Amino acid sequence: MRTDDDDLFDAQPQSLLLTIFGAFLEPRTAPVWSGGLVAILGYFGFSTAAARIALARLVQRELAERHRKGRHVYYTLTKRSVHLLEDGDERISSLGERPGEAVTWTLVWHQLPDSRKAERSNFVRQLRFHGFGHLQDGMWASPRDYVVEVTDLVHTLGIGDAVAIFRAAPSGDVAAGPLIGHLWQLDEVAERYRRFAAKYAPLTRPREMSPREAFVTCTEMLQSFRAFADIDPELPEEWATHAGARREAIAVYREALDRLREPAAAHFRELTRT
Structure with missing residues (x-):
């Protein structure tokens, strides 16, 4: 049965792989074992066939390159992919921190x-x-x-x-409200921020987790938070009716990430090394 929180984490395998690379691959030019990537996507319900198709499509989109070493296949990110991840880092890290007028x-x-x-x-x-x-x-x-x-x-x-x-x-003589309402559904954005904060707030408190659980939970949270970049225009405060809900969600995200990132990254390294 679908719940209200299901749309917070709604990932396709290619998008999920890029989120994982952006969060846990260091350095981003390092080769990654294909078998580990297939296993990782299996955590999120994707079959081996779906995982291999996703990897092939990253190659087709010139976001990854495939290499063979002995019996093993590895993938490395292309310069274009690294550029996109760096651009994404900037967008996500600065979300909600761009003051000033439009x-x-x-x-x-x-x-x-x-x-x-x-x-x-x-x-x-x-x-x-x-x-x-x-x-x-x-x-x-x-x-x-x-x-x-x-x-x-x-x-x-x-x-x-x-x-x-x-x-x-923009002209100060013309009200921006109608245009803002046409371009962005800020009430929906605020509600999504509130649901994110409610769902992930428990992660800000100490809790025992297995390495796999830490990795899956951290990845789901990262993917869910990354989606805010698609819907939050970062409007000036006078138009940003969702700003309070955003601040609460960002605080939860950062505190939970501080707790989860290292064990999640360690599990990623263990899975993707041969």
């Missing part, structure tokens, strides 16, 4: 047809991850100056022929 907005327009569906999907995924809201067909908006970051992404994906990026200044 002096400069970023508007992004794209025209990527179905023949370039993969590029469009990758581009839109990253726009959402940086808190962009969907304004209308092919047009996205952020209350932050993300021109440099989006420009880098456009160059990385090779889609400069189909994208335009603008800096915009």
Whole structure:
């Protein structure tokens, strides 16, 4: 039976692998044994076949490279993948810590047809991850100056022929409320933050856990928290009606992560070494 908390952790195997690499792979250029990765995905209900397909798709997307050494197969992250993880680190670590007014907005327009569906999907995924809201067909908006970051992404994906990026200044004479409500569902964001805090608050207190339980619990929490980057635009305080719920969730996240990260990372290293 599905519960209200099920959507806090709703991961596909490729996304889950990237979260795990970002959290536990040190250095990020290190090779990782495929057998360990298959076992790890098994913890979250994915079959061996599904795990191997996920790894193959990371290679197809140029996010990982496959290597063979004797009887064993290893994967390493590509430069593009490392760049995406570093960008994600910055986004997650700074969530809720960008004070100030929305002096400069970023508007992004794209025209990527179905023949370039993969590029469009990758581009839109990253726009959402940086808190962009969907304004209308092919047009996205952020209350932050993300021109440099989006420009880098456009160059990385090779889609400069189909994208335009603008800096915009809001007019103080026009109420922003209707636009904010169109771009982001802040009541839903606040409720999701509250459910996250309630679910993971018990992890801030001492508790005995096996290495596997620490790894699974930490990974689920990381994946759940990472999803806030897709829905939280980090608006200035006067518009951020969800700010209080966010502060509570961030406090729970950081304290729980301090308790769980090291045993989880140790279990990851044990599983992925041969």
